[in-house]
Amino acid sequence: MSARESYDRTFNLLEAHHKWFQESIPLIASENISSPAVRETLASDFGHRYAEGWPGERVYAGCSYIDQVELLCIDLMKRLFDSEFVDVRPISGVVSNLVVYTAFTEPGNVLMALSIPCGGHITTGKKRLGGTAGAVSGLDVRYLALDYGELNIDVDETKRRVRKLVEKGKPPKLVVFGASVFPFPHPVKELAQVFHDIGATVSYDAAHVAGLIAGGTFQDPLREGADVVSLSTHKTLFGPQHGGVLSWSKYADKIKRATFPGMVSNHHLHALAGVTIACAEMLEFGQDYTRQVIKNSKALGQALYERGFNVLAEHKGFTESHVILVDITKYGDGGSIEETLEKANVIINRNLLPWDIKEGRHFMHPGGIRLGTSEVTRLGMKEAQMGEIADFLKRVVIKKEDVHKVKRDVMKFRQDYMKVHYSFETSAEAYKYMRIR
Numbered sequence: 001m002s003a004r005e006s007y008d009r010t011f012n013l014l015e016a017h018h019k020w021f022q023e024s025i026p027l028i029a030s031e032n033i034s035s036p037a038v039r040e041t042l043a044s045d046f047g048h049r050y051a052e053g054w055p056g057e058r059v060y061a062g063c064s065y066i067d068q069v070e071l072l073c074i075d076l077m078k079r080l081f082d083s084e085f086v087d088v089r090p091i092s093g094v095v096s097n098l099v100v101y102t103a104f105t106e107p108g109n110v111l112m113a114l115s116i117p118c119g120g121h122i123t124t125g126k127k128r129l130g131g132t133a134g135a136v137s138g139l140d141v142r143y144l145a146l147d148y149g150e151l152n153i154d155v156d157e158t159k160r161r162v163r164k165l166v167e168k169g170k171p172p173k174l175v176v177f178g179a180s181v182f183p184f185p186h187p188v189k190e191l192a193q194v195f196h197d198i199g200a201t202v203s204y205d206a207a208h209v210a211g212l213i214a215g216g217t218f219q220d221p222l223r224e225g226a227d228v229v230s231l232s233t234h235k236t237l238f239g240p241q242h243g244g245v246l247s248w249s250k251y252a253d254k255i256k257r258a259t260f261p262g263m264v265s266n267h268h269l270h271a272l273a274g275v276t277i278a279c280a281e282m283l284e285f286g287q288d289y290t291r292q293v294i295k296n297s298k299a300l301g302q303a304l305y306e307r308g309f310n311v312l313a314e315h316k317g318f319t320e321s322h323v324i325l326v327d328i329t330k331y332g333d334g335g336s337i338e339e340t341l342e343k344a345n346v347i348i349n350r351n352l353l354p355w356d357i358k359e360g361r362h363f364m365h366p367g368g369i370r371l372g373t374s375e376v377t378r379l380g381m382k383e384a385q386m387g388e389i390a391d392f393l394k395r396v397v398i399k400k401e402d403v404h405k406v407k408r409d410v411m412k413f414r415q416d417y418m419k420v421h422y423s424f425e426t427s428a429e430a431y432k433y434m435r436i437r
């Protein structure tokens with residue numbers, strides 16, 4: 001392919017992707033759609049600049065407007081999370097966790113977190129799995145206990161594991177609450193003191209639930225005992241892909257130093273401007289938005305359950321967040337079901353169930369699927385539409401209907417949900433391809 005052909009092809013692929021998402025039901029729990037206002041920031045000149053250092057103390061010229069935006073971002077985040085200190089420079093959730101590891105641990109220290117099958121993220125993974133904590137930061141990863149029925153951390157069993165580690169002379173130095181499958185608030189209040197008593201730092205990975213916390217509809221980790229909170233800005237918090245770290249003033253210096261010069265040089269200033277806009281939207285609309293997200297995920301859980309799906313944690317109303325977990329083993333494996341649903345324009349992702357590895361299943365073909373309602377809620381859907389979505393899933397997964405037929409109906413259904421809601425300005429369609437060439 002010539003250079004010009006590759007150039008044209010790339011734009012064609014981008015436009016095709018936009019059209020596809022305009023016609024699909026996006027249910028990936030780690031994703032969302034940002035407003036046209038946020039998307040405008042991503043095309044700004046900020047994306048060409050550097051601003052190493054802290055606002056007002058940069059080691060680059062040309063930062064006067066960038067500094068003002070970064071200070072606005074810090075101020076908005078402090079208000080959203082009621083946080084004494086905020087560093088908005090980490091460029092992603094992974095980098096935010098690396099900042100936490102760098103600020104609060106040394107290689108060889110013990111970190112406790114949930115394992116990946118139990119909902120944990122690869123950033124808290126062991127070295128042999130290539131996890132960031134083990135393979136990059138040299139931490140010795142041990143697991144928090146999960147109660148499979150409750151889909152939450154088992155407080156008593158975790159206390160027992162901590163005691164055992166202390167007895168063995170390996171007291172945890174850092175505990176990371178939070179997860180990638182995060183349907184119920186974690187017992188931070190119940191366990192923070194246990195970790196503080198042995199001199200450990202309590203961290204909370206809010207990559208998934210940052211928006212819910214900002215909207216005041218989930219737990220409040222800083223008030224419950226967390227020393228530090230790491231973020232992604234693009235899951236339930238509906239900004240562009242970026243990160244952030246929240247903490248108390250007494251930890252500001254070590255977090256700032258871990259971020260720069262530790263983890264970032266440029267910090268993706270166009271995205272930072274987008275985060276600022278998203279935070280302003282969150283401050284204004286966050287409570288309404290996140291309440292609807294949670295209502296929708298509960299409604300989706302119920303609707304799927306009534307249609308024959310094995311949605312986990314039924315006795316607890318399926319979820320208190322944006323995410324539900326479905327045991328799909330009756331109908332196939334998560335990998336092939338993900339692929340089939342994609343052909344019907346229903347975008348979900350496969351997910352390990354807590355017991356999958358013990359039962360011999362693999363992350364490519366796990367027993368579960370994970371569904372999130374953040375993006376469909378942003379498109380204006382309410383509880384009634386969760387029933388319609390559950391119907392589409394049933395037609396594909398249980399009734400094994402022709403995917404092309406379902407896809408046509410999905411495309412028709414989507415035509416009523418073209419705009420981004422919960423934002424100040426919504427003139428452009430949600431997935432409109434913005435051409436400025």
Ligand SMILES: Cc1ncc(COP(=O)(O)O)c(C=O)c1O
Pocket residue numbers: 030092093094095097120121123178179180205207208231232233242243
């Ligand atoms: C719990 C958790 N932490 C961290 C991350 C990484 O975030 P990012 O993709 O912003 O690097 C994720 C991503 O899904 C996550 O689920």
